[in-house]
Amino acid sequence: MHHGEYKVPGGKLVVVDLEVTDGTLCGVRVAGDFFLEPDEALDAINGALEGAPADTDARGLAARIDAALPAGAVLFGFSSEAVGVAVRRAVADAAEWTDFDWQIIHEGPQPPALHMALDEVLTHEVAAGRRPPTRRGWEWDRPAVIIGSFQSLRNEVDERAAERHGVTVVRRISGGGAMFVEPGNTITYSLCVPQSLVQGLTFAESYAYLDDWVLAALGDMGIKAWYKPLNDIATDAGKVAGAAQKRVISGAGAVLHHVTMSYDIDAAKMVEVLRIGREKVSDKGIASAEKRVDPLRRQTGLPRAEVIERMIASFRARHGGADGVVSDAELARAQELAAGKFSSAKWLGRVP
Structure with a gap:
């Protein structure tokens, strides 16, 4: 059966x-x-x-x-x-959310390159069966732009503007578009899940499936949100989040699904730093990027920390989860990758 x-x-x-x-x-x-x-x-x-x-x-x-x-x-x-x-x-004998003992990690602020590396390391650990499925919340130690794995650096980012505003630019391992983040203004998390959880789903279906709990969490805070293919979470007021994924085929396989949500946003600075931001705004005849991205601060009226706490509580209520940490071995490997791969000009400029 x-x-x-x-x-x-x-x-x-x-x-x-x-x-x-x-x-x-x-x-x-x-x-x-x-x-x-x-x-x-x-x-x-x-x-x-x-x-x-x-x-x-x-x-x-x-x-x-x-x-x-x-x-x-x-x-x-x-x-x-x-x-x-x-x-x-x-x-396909797919697994369900509650088949796993989830681990929930939420640690202090860390550099952008280390966040990129932690995503890679933890997803490989899940694929190898050495780590349970994990929801990791991010805290940023500085402003950053994170470009997708296949984006052109020069086409996406005004590097002079980024330097002027003290914005660090990094490239992640997943595809999709550029994200502009600032400490205190962004809510970011990753799901590192076994391939079996999305077995039987197409690539597009897996986005909606892994985002569904977020829609419920936002609903608990009075926000009617929906999944907008392929990788956006939207409300009547505008886009509030974007997701990206990376498949790992080693071991039993795993999926990295990470999401960046706008709690607040400096729209003027974002449009200065992101070239694509200017193009998208111009293309839609919109005078301000703020019309395209509507922050959760305005929609919830809640402090950022409370939004995060409620999201974690909502996840636990639906799927369970115990508090966890990045192990010393995982952190050491991530620091090595952050200093080598993710901080290198070769990786950042691999699509110039």
């Missing part, structure tokens, strides 16, 4: 139990906290999946379900494709 679960981002939980016999699905039973009308539509969903080739992708499974649903059927809080994703996770 295979069991799979998929929490629809901003929606309901879909649970699937099934068997695989001679390469086909059988004994399929779909359940969850969703809403579905009429009742017999559930039998139609189960019947549509019965006998499907076990390697059918989520879209193919959704097409079978859509063809079998009775006219006028209403699926609320989920979709036929969400059922397909749950089936794929069942067949």
Whole structure:
């Protein structure tokens, strides 16, 4: 018997139990906290999946379900494709959040290069099975710009402006766009998770899946937020966060998913330092970058430390987690990487 679960981002939980016999699905039973009308539509969903080739992708499974649903059927809080994703996770024997003993780390301010290195080291440790899945909160010891792994340094950053404002520029191991951060104005965290947690999900689906708890945490603070493909968290007032990922294929595999949230922002300084910031603002005919990024300070009215505390509490309430630390061995390795790889002109300018 295979069991799979998929929490629809901003929606309901879909649970699937099934068997695989001679390469086909059988004994399929779909359940969850969703809403579905009429009742017999559930039998139609189960019947549509019965006998499907076990390697059918989520879209193919959704097409079978859509063809079998009775006219006028209403699926609320989920979709036929969400059922397909749950089936794929069942067949792949994907893990669930609560299958793990999570470790939560939140230490004092550290240099930007060390944060880049810690992400790499801890994710490799999770892949090797030497560290449990980890949520690590960051504190910054200085202003910084973090460019994506594949971005051009000269196209993204005005290095003279960065030097003038005392902004350190570093390159991370994940893709995506440049982030402007300042101590006290930014909330940053990383999830270092086993590959098994996102098994059966596409690259895009894994972003939404790993961000879903954040939407709930923001909701607990009175903010209606949603996932905006591929990697943004948005509200009616504007974007509040951006995410990026890196896959590690060594050992059992792991995923680094890190998120930068704007608690407050010096929009004028950001646009001076980030060249792409000027382009994006100009392209949308917006006079101020502040219209594109709306800080959590304004939306919550809470001190930054309390926002962080509430986010950690929300994560624990949903997935558990004990306080942890970076080990001496992990820190030593990260310091070595920070001083070598992440502080080197070669790495920073690898895409000039």
